[in-house]
Every structure is written in C-alpha cells, then in structure tokens.
C-alpha cells in the first residue's frame with residue numbers, strides 16, 4: 001500500500017508538515033511518501049495563464065503523485081479561516097487537469113494551528129468539499145494549540161488523548 005502525505009502549506013517551518021509527517025509514521029505496513037508543496041511551485045492559478053500556457057508541469061507532477069497513491073493524508077494550514085494560497089492555487093490547477101483530484105481514494109484530513117481553534121474552519125471547509133473532488137474522507141482531526149500538544153524535538157504529539165485520536169484516524173487508511 002502506498003500512502004502519500006502532505007501539508008497544505010508552503011512554509012518551510014510548517015507545523016502541519018510536522019503533524020502530517022508524524023501521522024504518516026504511524027501507518028504500519030505501508031510505503032509512505034511525504035510531499036513538500038515547495039516542490040510543486042506552480043504560478044498562481046489564472047485562467048489567462050491557462051489559456052496562454054496550458055497547465056504547469058508542477059501541477060501535473062503533483063497530480064501524478066496523488067494518482068500513484070492508494071490513500072492520502074493531508075494536514076491543512078489555516079490562513080484567514082481558509083486554505084493557504086499555495087495549496088489553493090495548486091489545487092485549482094490540479095482540478096483543471098483532473099476534476100476528481102483525489103480519484104476515489106481514501107483520505108484522512110488533519111489540521112493544526114498554534115491557537116486553540118486548531119484550524120477547525122479550514123478543516124470543516126476541506127472535509128465538506130473533498131468528496132466533490134473524488135475523496136472518500138475516512139476521518140478528520142483538528143489538533144489545537146500545536147506548541148502545547150506537539151513535542152517538536154521528539155517529532156510526536158505529546159498529548160496522549162490527541163495521540164490516541166490521531167492513531168485511530170490514520171488506522172482507517174489501512175483498515
């Protein structure tokens with residue numbers, strides 16, 4: 001089984017990347033690839049760019065990674081209650097190439113932020129819209145107050161209750 005995991009963020013310090021990397025490490029018996037959105041740095045989505053230049057290779061490469069997965073793990077960064085611009089643009093390009101971006105695959109959606117809200121707004125938006133793009137959402141989890149609940153040095157959740165919830169969520173991908 002091949003799992004593709006990524007944070008929907010282009011921050012080199014992304015807390016969602018730290019969370020999704022830990023989450024991916026919990027999946028037994030699977031090959032896991034953690035993507036970095038900076039490796040798919042397409043121009044910001046524009047219908048004018050699309051008409052003039054077609055679809056960027058970076059978006060085709062991103063989609064090809066998703067298409068090669070049996071299951072997908074995403075952790076969403078929240079910017080002003082919604083997706084990061086980097087993810088939204090890459091997702092928009094991907095949806096123009098292949099409307100069902102997630103092609104019927106099982107998806108676990110995570111989100112975290114430094115504050116108590118735990119990026120719940122973007123997680124709600126993502127879990128509501130993912131099925132329209134071919135995702136079968138198996139589980140979702142918001143991790144609030146990332147600095148208090150995640151041990152960055154150890155690379156794992158330090159809150160046992162959240163850790164149990166994360167383990168249960170990722171287990172749905174291989175069940």
Ligand SMILES: Cc1cc2nc3c(=O)[nH]c(=O)nc-3n(C[C@H](O)[C@H](O)[C@H](O)COP(=O)(O)O)c2cc1C
Nearest residue numbers: 009011014015016077078079080081113114117119
């Ligand atoms: C432009 C901007 C808007 C933000 N808006 C929110 C927000 O609406 N809710 C929230 O919980 N955090 C918000 N934050 C804080 C992010 O949750 C924080 O930067 C987090 O580290 C982003 O995830 P990442 O590290 O994976 O990129 C915002 C940050 C930026 C830069």
